[in-house]
Amino acid sequence: MFEITQEVVASHGFTTEEYNKVLDIMGREPNMTELGIFSVMWSEHCSYKSSKKWLKSLPTEAPWVICGPGENAGIIDIGDGQAAIFKMESHNHPSYIEPYQGAATGVGGILRDVFTMGARPVANLNALRFGNPDHPKTRHLISGVVSGVGGYGNCVGVPTVGGECEFNDSYNGNNLVNAMTVGIVDQDKIFYSAATGAGNPIVYVGSKTGRDGIHGATMASTEFTEDSEAKRPTVQVGDPFTEKLLIEACLELMQTDCIIGIQDMGAAGLTSSSFEMASKGGVGVELDLDKIPQREENMTAYEMMLSESQERMLMVLRPGTEVKAEEIFKKWQLDFSVCGELTETGHMVLRHKGEIVADLPIDPLAAASPEYDRPWIPTPKPATLDMASSPAPEDPMATLLHMMGTPALASKRWIWEQYDHMVMGDTLGHGRPGGDAALVRVHGTKKALAMTSDCTPRYCFADPVEGGKQVVAETWRNITATGATPLAITDNMNFGNPEKPEIMGQFVGVCEGMSAACIALDYPVVSGNVSLYNETNGQGIHPTPTIGGVGLIQDAAQSVGIAFTAVDQDIVLIGETKGHLGCSLYLDLIEGRSDGSPPPVDLSVERKNGEFVRSEILAGSINACHDLSDGGVLVALTEMALAGNIGAIVDTPEINIPFHAWAFGEDQARYLVTTLNAKELIARANQAGVFTQVLGRTGGNDLNLSAVGSLEVDKIKQANEEWMPKYMS
């Protein structure tokens, strides 16, 4: 038996104050297993101790929200008795230490969060952020992460339909891998995690438990140092084939009435799953660890409880249904073991080799879970950029060509072609990766879900409040640009060390901005995940609240993509252009500066413009639509031309700002659309109080801007497509 020394306590991540609480709750010194359980349950990863106070301020309700944050994933009503279940989760630390397995198990974990609630996963998305492409580790990390995401998702047969990939120095020592899964379920077949009914059997299913991933949750709750490589053994190993079997077996069992509660074993494995199920149901739990299927010999109770072996689930069954349930799992060749039962004691009691190896009170441990109001200081508001300080580029078309070939804007085809984005046969042709939002039909119906993930960390870094508004608004706009109605978001909050007041200030600011946008756009948060301590050697990442948005369109046939669909269509810019260059991509790429304030988000204009665009798409007057973001009007126009292999002839409208500010400024609430009848569209826009400008017409092989010059679409395409394969080869 190990002795509980001060070092042991500290190595489990406890502060003195926290450890004193442990002693209070236990009324005695805990043993190692108990200490380990406290440690993972109170880790930042599982307890949200730094973030809880602020997360509570986010709006989480709407008439279509069936289940908000607090369960494995969020649930929204999509009509006809169906619901969409979704969540995004980070696997940042593991993916940096072991990119392939870290990313793969990130996908596996988020899939389980969704199918544990009864939904069949129908789409995966992922948001990847890496360091500077010139940093010696970046290429290796991209290669491992992308194969890991693909290796797992392709095998389980869930299409990976969207995402993003961005580079910035602040991720040099700490890349971000945020994975999102969306599933579909019948509303009368939703399963929750609460365990109820003393005497009911607890069943373990899935893979066997090994020694992998022990203390993963604690590892994810500390900063990195140079010796983080030594933490590689804390990274789990994924087995997508077993996951596929687990999906099918669970969904088959869910068609019966055997299950009372079910929860996947994610971070902190058996500990957090059994603990959370019992805590939610207000019961006690007794586990016989000899019944846990084990991959290795002589595992201790400590190891079994803290292992993060993948592809495992814990269920509470109705008594007497064990045989029926076991048959299903046998058919899918998965382990099935009745390993304990619920009790009325309110305690978690673990037996191993005939002895009681742990006995902890559940409610006090959960209720005493630390919650901090960490000191924070607001980020100072940056000064607005003086437009005069930005010199006009000599040749704007050459500038455009250059920008389209930079890592920021270059095509990410190299990545998404390694993901099966069509399996399951419902990914719409114009809803494949590369557009504003992915479009996936709800199987067997005319409906489709629109899904996207987005974040602009440079805005959040400069001004967390405006940046927080912008990330929510941009996903809302992405979904709107397909014709779908945005319904809800999942948030994956990636930040640095919350013990630093300026980092905590970023978190608080972003939450404030997000809240405002969620309220103004009727677009609540239904699930999420917080990843803190994204720092290496004291250097924090840019604040990165990745937002995953989900929307619905009743008739998939009415949706549109970003590609120009035909020649001789009018190109209309919706929304006002003021030439906001502060914090813009242009400033970063061309002038090497990142100063100024990010573009302000006027949420009422955002809503008005978006609703106008959506109603026009549904009315059939818009043939293609692209929201404006990084790089402004000219980049969006170029992307539409590239996607459709059709050029455009554009007369720059009369403007009273420098051309490059008009072309590359990143004012919000804007869309580019094509239509057969600009005159009528504009008349309706005027009625709705929506600002519009006709830019020109589609056609030809060039992007022809009367005022500044012309570029072959093929030439831009080459620059846009060649960067990533070249870089990775």
Add this chain to the structure above:
Amino acid sequence: MKAAVIVFPGSNCDRDIQVSLRKSMGDEPLMVWHGDSSFDYVDLIAIPGGFSYGDYLRAGAMAAKSPVMREIIARANKGVPVLGICNGFQILTESGMLPGALMRNAALKYVCRDINLRVEANNTAFTQGYNVGDVLRIPIAHHDGNYYADADTLSELEDYNRVAFRYTDASGNQAVDANPNGSQNDIAGILNKNRNVLGMMPHPERLADAELGGEDGKRMFDGLVAALG
């Protein structure tokens, strides 16, 4: 026409081909579990894409030894048409029903994209809905689609018009850039001697619905219904 779709535990295109067959047949295909060694008489057996038993060994190697494959081989020998797509093609080569092997893609990466195929043979139940020389747009999604066979086998395939589909560019011309995986002779699909077994890497079931971006694949299923009743 009656059709069966074979379902291995790691199949993941089983539903996709079920949907495509249903659409062309108007009837439900029979879904046959990999452990079943007998099933009703059918006019067509389809082996779908996916990862059969995880494919941690060579793709399709374990599935080739499964109980259901013994039955499929026996029926194919009696002339029942068998269509293997992607992992199905890999299983057909591993089981010896088709010659050659599917190696790791030349670029060593999984690749999912629409490619162009030229129809090389239409005197089969599978391809009679096409004309020889038609250029189709069909998606691929695989890691191991690099077709290899020894020189004698290749000449036999070519001499007897047993290459059903070849990778080409959009105009139907063979080109290095148009071959997505390094396959010899740009081979995308081959037939057995009796022309009742077709293995192909591309997924016709994925573009058999205009809303998904095209219907070139539907012509294969419509053609099968026309040929097999």
